[in-house]
Amino acid sequence: MGGPLEGLKVIEMAGLGPVPFCAMLLADMGAKVVRIERPGRKISRFDVTCRSRETLQLDLRAPGSKDLVVELACTADLMLEGFRPGVMERLGLGPESLESVNPKLIYGQMTGWGQTGPLAARAGHDINYIAISGALHAIGAAGEAPVPPLNYVGDYGGGAMLLLSGVLAALHEARQSGRGQVVDAAMSDGAALLSATMYGMKSADQWSNSRGDNLLDGGAHFYSSYICADGKYVAVGAIEPEFYRQLCETCGYVEFVPEEQHDAARWPALKARLARIFLERSRDEWCSLFEGSDACVAPILDWDEAPRHPHNLARRTFTSLDGVLQPSPAPRFSRTPCREIVAHVVADPNDVLRRWNSSAQRPPHSIPPDC
Numbered sequence: 001m002g003g004p005l006e007g008l009k010v011i012e013m014a015g016l017g018p019v020p021f022c023a024m025l026l027a028d029m030g031a032k033v034v035r036i037e038r039p040g041r042k043i044s045r046f047d048v049t050c051r052s053r054e055t056l057q058l059d060l061r062a063p064g065s066k067d068l069v070v071e072l073a074c075t076a077d078l079m080l081e082g083f084r085p086g087v088m089e090r091l092g093l094g095p096e097s098l099e100s101v102n103p104k105l106i107y108g109q110m111t112g113w114g115q116t117g118p119l120a121a122r123a124g125h126d127i128n129y130i131a132i133s134g135a136l137h138a139i140g141a142a143g144e145a146p147v148p149p150l151n152y153v154g155d156y157g158g159g160a161m162l163l164l165s166g167v168l169a170a171l172h173e174a175r176q177s178g179r180g181q182v183v184d185a186a187m188s189d190g191a192a193l194l195s196a197t198m199y200g201m202k203s204a205d206q207w208s209n210s211r212g213d214n215l216l217d218g219g220a221h222f223y224s225s226y227i228c229a230d231g232k233y234v235a236v237g238a239i240e241p242e243f244y245r246q247l248c249e250t251c252g253y254v255e256f257v258p259e260e261q262h263d264a265a266r267w268p269a270l271k272a273r274l275a276r277i278f279l280e281r282s283r284d285e286w287c288s289l290f291e292g293s294d295a296c297v298a299p300i301l302d303w304d305e306a307p308r309h310p311h312n313l314a315r316r317t318f319t320s321l322d323g324v325l326q327p328s329p330a331p332r333f334s335r336t337p338c339r340e341i342v343a344h345v346v347a348d349p350n351d352v353l354r355r356w357n358s359s360a361q362r363p364p365h366s367i368p369p370d371c
Helices: 018-028 065-074 095-099 126-131 152-177 187-194 196-203 241-251 264-278 283-290 310-315 349-358
Strands: 009-013 032-037 054-057 078-081 106-111 182-186 223-227 233-237 297-299 318-321 324-327
Touching (some): 009 018, 018 032, 018 078, 018 106, 032 349, 054 349, 095 106, 126 152, 126 187, 152 182, 152 187, 182 187, 233 283, 283 297
Parallel strands (some): 009 078
Antiparallel strands (some): 223 233, 233 297, 318 324
16 A cells, blocks of 8 residues: 555645645655756755655746646646745646646645735745744743744644645545635644634633743743753653642652642742752653653653654654655554655656656646647
């Protein structure tokens, strides 16, 4: 089996961040993804998100190149692009142009600000998109500037994952209606959506605008990270009363007082006490002490340590391709496992088109003159 998405055909217009990450997920799950990019760019084996698919290097302004993309689109299921609004339309490869050759095509448009709105045409990056959602304001230490959470929240969580869920939902609908549609995925929307729980808690007066003052932002002593005697860190997430009790009892120094746990006025003092306790042992000594308990204590591992953790080794969470260590495909499927990753290749357009059309469920459409 080639994965749960075997048979799905995807055109990816090469870009940065969320589109290649989304295309990687689709390819890992068995979709046939063809990546279109400008000529001359050398893709390194370290470009992990480009794995498991072929690239066609095309100058879309050159004669014939656009027609080749249209021919691929005739029997494609999905098209993914991440340019500013209007770019694909000016190339003659926008949703309306391709709908005429493939009415069932799902067209995923990934942008920072969305296809509409006063910021739609503006440049930006992950940090800008999550800034207007409220998410960035919430991340960081009390009294300090907000800290960019790498590019997890905008590019990947609020971008690629939103695009992935959107195009798969649209694909499901198209198989019932026979009609494709455009999926307008904006990172600013996605970052806001990821904040749904916090907005609910804010409305209930259970979340404040102050960083480091809340249940899940490091304000609570039982949900934070602590430095240990060796300069390494542990993560503590003992939210439930029983888990908190085990944390207190295993530490041996913090008296278990259930009514104190959620008394926010007591958090700073209790956090300071826990901080002193964790400084008494090394990180690995603490993890050994908590081994087998439900106190929700875990080592904070760096990029070198994480792949060697016994749990990650047992689940084969990481794999290696061409000497490059990288995360394995996820999630896990019981009957149709994700396929093994393979190296990215630059392919010949004629070979790609021949194989693409040979696997089509319907014969290629003719290319209308106005395309």
